[in-house]
Amino acid sequence: MEYIPFWQDKVVQKTIISRDGVPISYQSLGAGTDRVIVLANGLGGRLYVWEPLIEKMYPEYRIITWDYRGLFESEVHSKIRRLSITNHAEDLATILDKEEIKNAVIIGWSMGVQVSLEFAYLFPEKAKKLVLINGTYGHALSTGFQPLVRIPWLNRYLHELIDLVKNTPIFLYLLEQQKNLKPLIWPVGIAYSYLRGNGKIKYAINQYVSDVLSTDISNYLRLFQELDAHSAYHYLREIKQPTLVIWGDLDLLTPAYQSKEIVRKMRNAKYVRFLLGTHFVLLEYPKEVSKHVADFLR
Template identity: 30%
Template sequence: MLKTNYSAYKYTDQNTKILYSTNFEIKNIKKDEPLLVFNYGLVCSNAHWMYQLPYFENLGYQILIHDYRCHFSSECSDGIETCTFQNIANDLHSILKDINSKNVHMIGHSMGVNVTLEYARLYPEFIKSQTLISGTVLPPQDIMFDSNIVDITSPYIEDVAKNFSDLFESIWKSSYKNPIARLAVLRGGFNPKKTSDDFVQLYMKRIGELNSDLFFHLLNQMKEHDIINDLEKIKTPTLIIGGDKDKVIPNYLQKILYQYIKNSELYIVKDGSHVPQVDFPDSINDRISRFLNS
């Protein structure tokens, strides 16, 4: 997805290998110029940035994308239990220390908001700004789809996944082939008038490449994430973006972030879904660009 792509692995500890890619050779880093770091959502992938990466690369920005531990080409032989926001933030910091940029700006979507906020909490002196898209600092089980239906049903679904693991994994990996499943995902998480079936199919195919256990584990990590206690301590300049038709994460969650992160701006996208950067890439790209320039 990067026009110019340099990929490498970083061992962040003895048993964790992280894949990251940049659009520049590390030895040629321009330390004082902005470096954009993109953090994707829950069992998502960098495909969610397919409209942002070429835009900002064409503007001349230095860019870094990465796979979280236990995701895709990154490894964590100690198990998915080590896939916590603190460990992901530490993995990312280990990479950024090697790159030695002095001007890091992070952009996170959905669960990537948790990753970004955790990094801002742990390493405030290393991040110049953050853009938070469609995130929540409250347990998603309590607020997704503006109800507690996820909290009620997820334990049962998890039991089914454990007791009928082969069948569940087969459905999990092949659901992208089912047009009814794709339509449900399209209507539930995207703006159906703006997002194509091809994108949803790619999204669901990438989900199927991950273990379903990782989804349940990270959902619980989001429930346990205590970042809300430190929002008022975060001084990083922040752009908060949400779609006014987000069915997954109700819009008031963005207003909570705006209320407690003092040095922040709020941008609500008309007719935007949970993934406004896919629905309205031109508007989102322009708004992020203006924020970075300010």
């Protein structure tokens, strides 16, 4: 139940120490400092979810990504507030400085959209272009699962639920035990792969569930709250880099109207929409999305 892309054995694993002393794990594929793409992951995602785009852009571009602090191979600061979106953007700046990369194309998916916007605002000289896929400008819990209209009370109850799970040992234990149910995820992945006509989706779903259930669940849940605490809305007009925004009209997690608002507010943005796309348009329309990105970067 594993798909191994041709480039996987070429990925180099590295570690840097962040500005506030946290070991951050990052991955590099390819060489050079001039033509570089940075992939800002969705919450819980890693390189495998970018497989269609990597196959399109590598080796023409060097690819860099990293594990957000608190997840997977990256460690976490003793002060839990240091999981903010600003911290993740600063971690990326430290990685680029370590690799002597002056600027790069920043491509974000889901959570990575907020990280990309924050990075472009804080370090405009380091962001050459932006590609924002299935994301929002901020307050993710305030709009998630609300594809048509916002439900005023939903945000508060989602926070209450997350706090309850984080602070109740039995709930954390039960979540950790879900790793024993991973074999049940495989048929779901097969069904969705068949529905979308992309056989690789099942591997991505299986890997995502496996990774999330093996990382620190408390940090994972806290990051949802940090996504809700953050907003780039007030400085969208100040981000001047050429930007491509991609969304699916059936996205429930980051509804399409959020992406439309990003396009409306930014001064140099264009968009691509997929009427039947969900939160995973790169996996649902791998060739189309990859081509749009490649054309945009030319």
